[in-house]
Amino acid sequence: xxxxxxxxxxxxxxxxxxxxxxxxxxxxxxxxxxxxxxxxxxxxxxxxxxxxxxxxxxxxxxxxxxxxxxxxxxxxxxxxxxxxxxxxxxxxxxxxxxxxxxxxxxxxxxxxxxxxxxxxxxxxxxxxxxxxxxxxxxxxxxxxxxxxxxxxxxxxxxxxxxxxxxxxx
Numbered sequence: 001x002x003x004x005x006x007x008x009x010x011x012x013x014x015x016x017x018x019x020x021x022x023x024x025x026x027x028x029x030x031x032x033x034x035x036x037x038x039x040x041x042x043x044x045x046x047x048x049x050x051x052x053x054x055x056x057x058x059x060x061x062x063x064x065x066x067x068x069x070x071x072x073x074x075x076x077x078x079x080x081x082x083x084x085x086x087x088x089x090x091x092x093x094x095x096x097x098x099x100x101x102x103x104x105x106x107x108x109x110x111x112x113x114x115x116x117x118x119x120x121x122x123x124x125x126x127x128x129x130x131x132x133x134x135x136x137x138x139x140x141x142x143x144x145x146x147x148x149x150x151x152x153x154x155x156x157x158x159x160x161x162x163x164x165x166x167x168x169x
Contacts, residue, residue, distance in 0.1 A: 018046045025056045030096055032063035047084065051077055055093045062100040067109065094120075095130060102137045110138045129158045 005013070025039025040056040043049035054077040061070035094113050099110035114134045121127040136151025 001138055007083060022049060022052050022056070024121070026096070027087065028123070029056050029059035029063065029095065030099070033088070034060060034064075036060050048098050050084065051081060054080065059093060059096055059100065062097065062104075062109075067104075067106065098134050098137065102141055105141050107138065107142060110134070110141065114138060129155050 021039050021042055025036045025043070028039065029036035036056045037060055040053040043053040043056075054073050058070045058073040058077070061073065067167065094117050098110060098113045101113060117127060117131045117134055121131040132151060133155045136148050136155060139151055140148035
């Protein structure tokens with residue numbers, strides 16, 4: 001299958017392989033499976049995935065309810081991001097973190113994610129619905145059902161399609 005692949009093309013195969021490892025690891029992490037840390041270990045050597053590997057480990061810890069250790073990994077990732085010369089292939093786990101904090105009914109954790117989402121939402125319009133949904137989930141978890149309903153309805157408006165199938169946002 002790989003016969004005739006040049007050396008230059010081969011280095012791209014490693015990048016694709018590691019992206020697939022990350023995707024599988026993320027599925028495991030989202031389900032709270034500790035096996036995600038095995039995928040993280042396989043990504044540690046790739047400079048484009050060092051942050052992603054830390055992110056997988058952090059999600060597993062969050063899923064297991066170890067918020068202190070997850071916060072330590074978050075801080076470690078911040079330091080690593082400042083030290084890295086190459087960008088991480090996958091930039092954000094905020095949506096997954098929000099899911100975990102919401103499932104744990106951890107309002108401070110949710111608020112931290114909401115604050116972190118404000119930066120991307122200010123730069124990229126595609127993040128605005130994610131931010132609004134996060135804010136609505138926050139209201140739902142805190143028990144303000146009217147505010148949550150209003151927030152989710154705003155999300156629906158932001159992501160609605162017209163009769164031609166085009167997004168209104």
